[in-house]
Ligand SMILES: Nc1ncnc2c1ncn2[C@@H]1O[C@H](COP(=O)(O)OP(=O)(O)O)[C@@H](O)[C@H]1O
């Protein structure tokens with residue numbers, strides 16, 4: 001089921017009296033393709049949950065429309081939209097067993113949709129099988145681990161065969177190891193059911209790793225939508241560039257001058273396109289190649305070796321972030337001078353306008 | 369030897385409680401079996417069940433027992449139910465919740481006797497006035513009833529009304545906070561699944577706050593069985609004459625009432641009350657525990 005958000009806006013009157021309204025969702029205008037897993041990504045308070053609640057129908061839009069396929073669902077109550085919702089806190093009914101929890105939505109069905117006991121049991125088993133918690137069906141939530149509880153919550157959301165599955169930070173309450181496993185699990189379930197799924201998270205790595213597409217938001221405004229790698233490689237503005245990637249992109253004060261990106265007084269990359277101006281220069285940590293005769297130099301502070309990665313923590317007079325992180329593939333025994341020279345990979349260098357912070361396109365001039 | 373330390377820490381409390389609670393309890397127990405006890409000479413004739421037989425045959429005790437049971441059976445469910453309704457109402461208008469919580473709590477911090485006085489004014493018929501409630505009744509075309517000095521059911525009505533009124537604020541307070549502490553996401557999840565309001569109430573709200581409801585019922589039972597000051601506030605100290613005595617009132621009368629001086633009868637009555645409360649509380653706890661699993 002394709003979801004279309006059509007100039008969707010949600011305004012809240014401020015909880016603190018006297019302050020301006022909060023526009024939690026500001027003119028959202030995009031399409032979520034059928035059968036895909038979409039990651040809604042943004043810092044806390046940017047309106048992700050509100051967006052999800054608008055799609056589920058728990059909140060009513062201030063203006064704009066929501067379409068599920070060809071159905072205008074803007075004014076439909078949640079139960080008529082056919083959505084399943086999974087919460088960060090699982091929101092399982094604590095006094096009911098896993099089985100009773102999963103069965104709960106089915107028992108609400110009335111009229112011609114009403115199911116017999118056998119049909120319900122069958123559906124519960126199917127859902128439990130899908131999320132692999134058959135063994136725990138007769139346990140109460142407090143007898144299960146966080147990961148198991150979250151699976152029960154997913155089964156409960158799926159048992160009515162919704163058209164759309166919504167997950168609000170479903171992994172945030174899990175510890176790191178379970179988070180990884182449950183993340184894969186959600187991906188697998190989504191691919192098995194082919195449900196259009198919206199997955200909310202503030203963790204960029206989480207969103208990047210399982211989403212077909214990500215939507216990056218900030219302060220109620222949609223910044224960018226696209227395939228994770230595309231967004232990573234072509235961030236539309238400095239915010240998106242900084243939000244995606246771990247370690248984050250290194251940002252410097254720089255300028256365009258005589259056909260080159262200049263940081264300090266080093267011409268780090270010969271380019272053509274943009275006019276001379278002051279800019280922010282962003283260089284991804286993996287965009288550096290150690291090269292004694294390279295055009296760009298930083299002051300080495302320390303070397304950190306974490307598993308496969310070796311990173312150089314460094315400083316530079318023009319840096320904006322607190323320090324620079326450079327991921328290199330080099331033998332840890334290699335000696336580096338205190339001032340290290342680099343060549344840069346052109347695709348890993350982004351420039352942003354000083355005023356709008358929007359990405360400025362350029363093309364690389366092949367040096368002869 | 370390490371085991372001694374905790375006992376040392378506990379010693380003052382144990383001594384204190386032992387002296388002021390356990391010792392009197394044992395004493396009451398002993399008194400209740402001492403026949404013909406004379407408080408002046410501190411002597412008794414023999415040991416046996418006579419005191420119990422006397423109390424159980426005493427029409428005043430039977431009356432007090434009956435009154436207490438009626439009071440318990442009517443006021444505990446009624447006050448809990450009304451409190452739940454009001455708490456649900458308060459919970460659905462969050463803006464006014466704090467204000468109303470204060471208002472509803474006022475009777476709780478007001479002295480029992482003061483509230484009793486207000487009830488007297490509302491219900492009492494005097495030579496000069498019929499009382500506010502009677503003015504209402506006659507205004508609606510009924511005939512005036514003597515609530516404070518008239519038929520038994522009218523007096524019982526006032527006593528129950530008063531008791532419910534007195535305990536209501538505490539119960540509302542407990543239940544509003546119990547309702548407020550239910551995870552909001554449970555309701556959201558239920559709403560997504562199209563759960564009817566009635567089903568949300570019976571399958572989610574009630575189970576989630578049931579520990580608090582049981583707490584209120586158990587303490588309500590105990591409190592109502594121990595009622596005394598409420599009756600005094602309304603009907604004065606000669607409750608036997610008014611036919612509105614309670615078990616605790618009976619015990620008090622046996623000790624200090626007209627003539628008084630019957631600690632043995634008082635002790636027997638106290639132990640009968642103890643047995644009744646213990647039985648009811650055990651039944652309550654069994655029910656509440658069986659609801660858990
Ligand atoms: N019911 C509400 N009333 C007032 N403000 C709200 C309400 N719900 C959310 N907000 C505000 O809307 C903004 C977005 O909230 P939310 O969607 O929960 O963010 P996120 O899920 O991305 O952390 C926040 O500033 C929040 O304070």
Ligand SMILES: [Mg+2]
Nearest residue numbers: 045048049050
């Ligand atoms: Mg949120």
